[in-house]
Amino acid sequence: MxxxxxxxxxxxxxxxxxxxxxxxxxxxxxxxxxxxxxxxxxxxxxxxxxxxxxxxxxxxxxxxxxxxxxxxxxxxxxxxxxxxxxxxxxxxxxxxxxxxxxxxxxxxxxxxxxxTATDAVGATALDTLPYPAEGALPAVTRALLDGTPPVTFHTDTIWPHPPLPPALIPAPPSMAEKLPPGESATRKNASPEASQGHPREDGSLRTAATGRSEAARPGGAEPTPAERGAEDEAPYAVWLTDRRITAGNTVFLRPPSLTVGIGGSRGVTREEVVTLVRSTLAEAGLAERSVTALATVDAKASEAGIVAAAAAFGVPLLTFPADTLAAIPVPNPSAAPLAAVGTASVAEAAALAAAPGGELVAQKRKSAMATAAVARRHPRGRLAVVGLGPGARDLVTPRAVAELRRASVLVGLDQYVDQIRDLLAPGTRVLESGLGAEEERARTAVAEARAGHAVALIGSGDAGVYAMASPALAEAADDIDVVGVPGVTAALAAAALLGAPLGHDHVSISLSDLHTPWDVIERRVRAAAEADLVVTFYNPRSRGRDWQLPKALSILAGHRAPDTPVGVVHAASRPDERVAVTTLAGLDPATVDMVTVVTVGNTASRTVAGRMVTPRGYRWQAP
CATH class of the missing domain: 3.40.50.11220 (Rossmann fold)
Structure with missing residues (x-):
């Protein structure tokens, strides 16, 4: 509030x-x-x-x-x-x-x-990333701003995030092969992708490096004065990891990667569950702030101690039917929960159920009245399909700007990238290509998201209207998160300039036969003409394709009067914008090109004070 x-x-x-x-x-x-x-x-x-x-x-x-x-x-x-x-x-x-x-x-x-310093220079602040930040934030931020001492970036696997500060240096590949003494079992159980790292600007991968696990210090003892001095002189680093690592001058970003399964006897207390969860995480060398949920069987959904423990960690409590948990293979099944709630595993199975496709990284541990196990879920990349509007900067929506700033990878047509390059956060990796490479851009965007990145795929107008959303989503499976960001279409921008031509039922038709056979396009134009719909033509005419617009107009003329209003808008909202209202008989197709939108009125459309108007048919309006 x-x-x-x-x-x-x-x-x-x-x-x-x-x-x-x-x-x-x-x-x-x-x-x-x-x-x-x-x-x-x-x-x-x-x-x-x-x-x-x-x-x-x-x-x-x-x-x-x-x-x-x-x-x-x-x-x-x-x-x-x-x-x-x-x-x-x-x-x-x-x-x-x-x-x-x-x-x-x-x-x-x-x-x-x-x-704040990072905002003043336009850099991404570590404590504004979507993951909790722990450790030496002031010291590392100061080093990033000053450019000295150097700060290296390490990651176990790729998680979607905004661009990291450009001053971060990818960890040397050789460091990835040096596992520290006392490395926790979670590393051994990591998926093959865990060896991948963050991409450099040239597309090659920054390889993960490791640090020293807390388990290497016997009994969790405090550092000695000599060790503290060494930590003061330790290299500066940023780690994106759910592992607990002891290191000085380091910021740890905690991804939402861990789910904790909980079993408990009736009457188990909040304190016992919280203590067991923390000791299970500590023994496995895992960070508490990477826990995203506690999970249990449906029969324990209202068990007060478990509910209160989830609240104490500030995470939701997820529950699953017993038969769902019973179908999940686990290393430590037990007869006791099978008799009590109908599944041979609660803690291990619930942890895995809450992390679909994930892996168990801490097997079941017991206390007097509770059990706990931990699973790690695989990262899900994020693809935002962003409509940039018709061209004017003030028609780019705030949501679109936010998504551009959030993406670490931007994919788009080169001329569209140029329009919004200044809106990108420093460090954004830009993958741009020219006209005709739509399929390549769609596949690239989906591949980058599948690799775990936060990706923005841009298109003009609304990305779902004759733009990139369709080819991208045809490639995307359910292994990534997809967000659509609507934009102002060329048809809407043109309509606002013409007056109110879309006041009643209307349709948009592309006259380009590059992807659609002409006989299909012609059939659609005839249907629109017979249905008396207002028609907006996209891609109406190019140097190599000049007969389709006259043909379409002739079809409409068979159903509409010669004085039917027609709006012609070239480059809506851009510096070379031109707007004209003419008639079906008076339109010269030679004045039209690929960046022009042509809107043909229906039998009720008329010109009022130089503006094109299609009545809605309100009863209070005079015919």
Whole structure:
């Protein structure tokens, strides 16, 4: 929840505007009955984020007594009296204040003020990645910003993520072959893909390297003074791994890779389950923050201790029918759960059920009343198919921009890549090709996603309309996550320029016979003509294909009057945009090319004040 606090009439107006823009997401702290200091203290304790319509200095003094720590404090944004600036004051990354400042600015027409170093230089901050970050964040971030000392990047396997800071250096391949003493069993059980790493800009792979497991230190003893000194001088590194590794000057990014299966007797306590889970993870050398779910059999779905343990870890509790678990092969079946709940395994089978296609990395461990086992799920790459709109930057949707920034790999037609290159985060790997390589781009995008990357495949207009979504999704299986990002189509952009030609039923038809035989296209044009649909023609004419548009127009002319309005829009929303409204008899096909959209009205369409209008047929409108 976002707390809104003001001390003046102008501030109250700002609070009301934000509350109206974000229904259900805000709380107004403006009762006037309490001192402002008390109001700020209450909101700080109760809310995830705060917007204070106060001077920055006043906000600092009011907030200071309540500060607890970077990981706990809410994100705070201050806004000046004139609503000119929204300042991300506290919790820029962890508290989301930087993005909140941008959101506030969007509503109020203010300018966001963000001073975190990584944002100032346009780099991806390690603590804004979609995975929890642990370790020496300030030291490693400072090294990345300064460019010295060098920081290496290591990974066990590829997980989808935004571009990493370009200053990160891929770990040398030779390091991948040096498994540390005391390496946990999880490495031995890793899939063959676990030896792969993060790709370099040239497409070759950054190979995984390893560090020293915590298991190498007997009894988990504290480092000696000599060891601490060595850690201070240790190489700087970033690890994307679910393994617990002891290393100085290192940030660990924890992927959502682990599921924990839980079995328990009736009445098992939260404390016993939590303790067992933590000891199981520790013994296997696995990171708690990579746990994504606890899992058990349906019969234990309401077991209070197990439910509370899932809440303690901040993860969902997944449950499965006994017959589903009974069908999963496990190394340690038991007669006791078979008699009690109908399956020979709960912990191991549930862990595997929650990680489809994964592997068991910690076999069943027991406490007095509970059992626990851990499975590792395989990464799923992510493919976002993004529509860029008709060409103008202000018609690229905010969601499209967010997906472009989120992708570590961008695949697209070279001329479309040029349109949005400045929107990409530093370090994005760009795979571009020319006209005619649509199939190659589709296959490349899917292959990169299957390799575990976060991929954006771009197309003009809406990617699902005569663009890249269709060939890409024809290649994609259910082993990757796919997200569609709608865009403004050329037909819609042209219609907005022409007036309201699509006010009633309409159809879009491509006149290119490159992928569709002409007899099929002609049959569709005839059907549209007979049905009296407004028709928008895509790809109407090219230098080598100049007869299809006249033929299509002649078909429509057999069903519509010569004075039927026709809209012709060249390069909608681009610098060389041209717009004309003519008639079916007056259209000169020679004025049309491949970047032109031709919209032919139906028998009710008419021209009103130079604009093309197709009536909807409302009863209150005069015919």
């Amino acid at each position: 976002i707390g809104l606090i003001s001390a003046t009439a102008a501030g109250r107006t700002g609070c009301e505007r934000l509350a109206a823009a974000w229904p259900g997401r805000t709380v107004l702290y403006d009762d006037g009955a309490r001192p402002l200091r008390e109001v700020v203290g209450a909101a700080f304790a109760e809310c995830d984020q705060l917007v204070l319509f106060l001077a920055t200095g006043a906000a600092v003094r009011l907030l200071a007594p309540h500060l607890r720590g970077k990981a706990e404090d809410p994100g705070v944004v201050t806004v000046d009296e004139a609503h000119r600036y929204a300042v991300a004051l506290l919790g820029g990354h962890g508290g989301g204040a930087n993005s909140l400042a941008a959101a506030v600015s969007s509503v109020l027409g203010a300018e966001p003020v963000v001073t």
